[in-house]
Amino acid sequence: MNQPVTSETYTAQLRRLAELTARVAEQRAEAHTWYERQCEAADRAVAEASEQLRDAEEELVAAREQQERVDAEVAHLWAQVRSRLGARRLGGPPAPAYGTGATDPVPLLARARDLLDRAGQPxxxxxxxxxxxxxxxxxxxxxxxxxxxxxxxxxxxxxxxxxxxxxxxxxxxxxxxxxxxxxxxxxxxxxxxxxxxxxxxxxxxxxxxxxxxxxxxxxx
Structure with missing residues (x-):
């Protein structure tokens, strides 16, 4: 036959249950807080990645436009070389030289134009x-x-x-x-x-x- 539970033991059990409930609630709150923070961090990462992707796409478009302008300028300068210097038997313009350390084609084209102007002057x-x-x-x-x-x-x-x-x-x-x-x-x-x-x-x-x-x- 079960022994009766004293009031002191019952009170202790209630206090223990309250403590466990409070601890579970606290851990649950911490878990919710951690989850929200992780979601916020993930949203920020997605937003930053999207912004970087837009910047990369814009840079790609600008690079393609610059490449088209450079190709057109190179073709124009090469046509002048063929006509002014009498090199009509030459084919297309030379291919880009990689590994030279020069990344900006604008000053290179400017020097080429200046050299061509000096060479073409009578x-x-x-x-x-x-x-x-x-x-x-x-x-x-x-x-x-x-x-x-x-x-x-x-x-x-x-x-x-x-x-x-x-x-x-x-x-x-x-x-x-x-x-x-x-x-x-x-x-x-x-x-x-x-x-x-x-x-x-x-x-x-x-x-x-x-x-x-x-x-x-x-x-x-």
């Missing part, structure tokens, strides 16, 4: 073409003298006012002989992609003056 004709320039001056002097002689002959043949006006015109044409040589000299400079500077001009005019003077002296 220079002055070299001194090795001075004989050709002198020949241009001689040819101009001879041509102008021949035209002048023809005009004088026409004046003598027709007589009248032409006999007075054509010799004057012939003299003017003859004196312009040194300048006539600048026409073929300019064509020579254009063919060599050069400018007709002061030195080539002086060579042409000097040769033309000497030729015109000799022809005038010999024609007397």
């Amino acid at each position: 220079g002055e004709l070299p001194g090795s073409v001075n004989p050709l320039l002198a020949l241009c001056g001689v040819a101009g002097g001879v041509l102008a003298y021949a035209l002048g002689a023809g005009a004088r002959a026409l004046g003598v043949g027709y007589g009248g006012d032409l006999a007075v006006g054509l010799p004057v015109l012939a003299l003017v044409v003859t004196l312009l002989g040194p300048l006539v040589g600048l026409v073929p000299a300019r064509a020579l400079a254009d063919r060599r992609h050069a400018v007709l500077g002061p030195r080539p001009i002086s060579v042409v005019i000097g040769a033309g003056l000497v030729t015109t003077a000799l022809l005038l002296i010999l024609g007397r």
